[in-house]
Amino acid sequence: MTATIAYQQQHFEQARQEFLQLARLGNVDALYNLGVMNLHGQGQDKDHARAFAWFSIAADFGLSEAASAASLVYQQVDDKDPLSALKQSLEQDFGYQHYQRTLQPHFVSSVSQEEDLAPQRSHFLEPVYPPEAYKKGLEGWVWLEFDIDPSGAVKDLEIIDAYPPQEFERAIYNAVSRWRYQPLLKGQEVQTYHSRSLLYHFSTHKGRRYRESFSRQSNAYQQRISELIERAEQGDALVQYYISNWLMTEQSNAAMLLRRHYQQENAQGEVLLGAAKNGYALAQYRLGSSLLRGQLAQSDRQKGLNWVLQAAQSGLAVAQYRLAREILDSSDIQQDKEKAANWLSQAAKQGHFRAIRDLAELHLQQQNWQAVTALVAQGLQQDDDHPQLLFIQARLLAGQNEFQAARKKASQAIDEAQSRGWYQQDIQAWLVQQSKNQLSD
Known part of the structure; x- marks a missing residue:
């Protein structure tokens, strides 16, 4: 744990920031260590009232040493009136009830490790x-x-x-x-x-x-x-x-x-x-993904998204991609294409292929031709005849009134989809519609 290493090396500000991040995840050791740092004035002035609050919250998570520490600090504090208010303030983001409500999974033995909602x-x-x-x-x-x-x-x-x-x-x-x-x-x-x-x-x-x-x-x-x-x-x-x-x-x-x-x-x-x-x-993403699909624990969409978000904020590309897809796909989440595009962009910058593919599709819908061109080129470097990227190219060419080249590229996409055994009816339907449009013109 880098927070512990920073603490041992007396880099107290870095340790404090990292302990705070871990405390938000319900990490009881981080909660306790924040109490210790406030008690001894490590990297900050001594604050017995805040130390009491951190120890008390850690005790709520079941850490007996924290309960003993809170009791000792309580006896040293002359003005005891602000203690409850300070603890209640910290509990809003770090308390046990907040953790239970937002992050704690409910593990049950009857839940399958396979995804029950997946196609058969x-x-x-x-x-x-x-x-x-x-x-x-x-x-x-x-x-x-x-x-x-x-x-x-x-x-x-x-x-x-x-x-x-x-x-x-x-x-x-x-x-x-x-x-x-x-x-x-x-x-x-x-x-x-x-x-x-x-x-x-x-x-x-x-x-x-x-x-x-x-x-x-x-x-x-x-x-x-x-x-x-x-x-x-x-x-x-x-x-x-x-x-x-x-x-x-x-x-x-x-x-x-x-x-x-x-x-x-x-x-x-x-x-x-x-x-x-x-x-x-990776553990945060696996846990979040499991909660979203009902693996390992009872399905809990909001808690699953919260864990995926933690992993995405850490820079994990697959979690950034998953978060974007949940935003785009889910009926119970307000669709926010700008937010989804932001997460896809972060993953695409790391070379995540599915993010590149879906971000190109999103920009195509918005007619951002230059962005589409750059993303398709990036994706084709990983898979130089990917059917969906070729189909995006075809629609890009059509949007730029290059209809003959567009039909040729769509035919190439169909051939490649057939060779891989992938779905191609959407490309075929698009070609038929393009032919109709040309006849009507």
């Missing part, structure tokens, strides 16, 4: 375990997101995180890109399902090879796992995040050993929450 998968291809990894007994996981187009095809697959890096990504990419889902048709409207999230584990748990590899590695595993558990309990957010991901399967060597310590039913969610409260953006 109609074709599944099992990822091929990389032979060398399997031979070594190497295990890991990949967290990915993708969109599902109206025909049920998987498109624009994005690897968000993986462990170990560069080991299993290709295997999961090759498999998931061939999955199919039930078509997304609602009456006469077609829909795209954005940001389907999947955490896939590769584990060598089956058969004799598993037993042999686990037997060889058991002692080394156990020592390493013990070290990781200790780091997690000391508040190491990265380790908490990794442990949570391992706990989401019961079939890996690491998960089996971790379960000896984390025996509570909802351990994976609680550990993930710890990482999020300790400021780790």
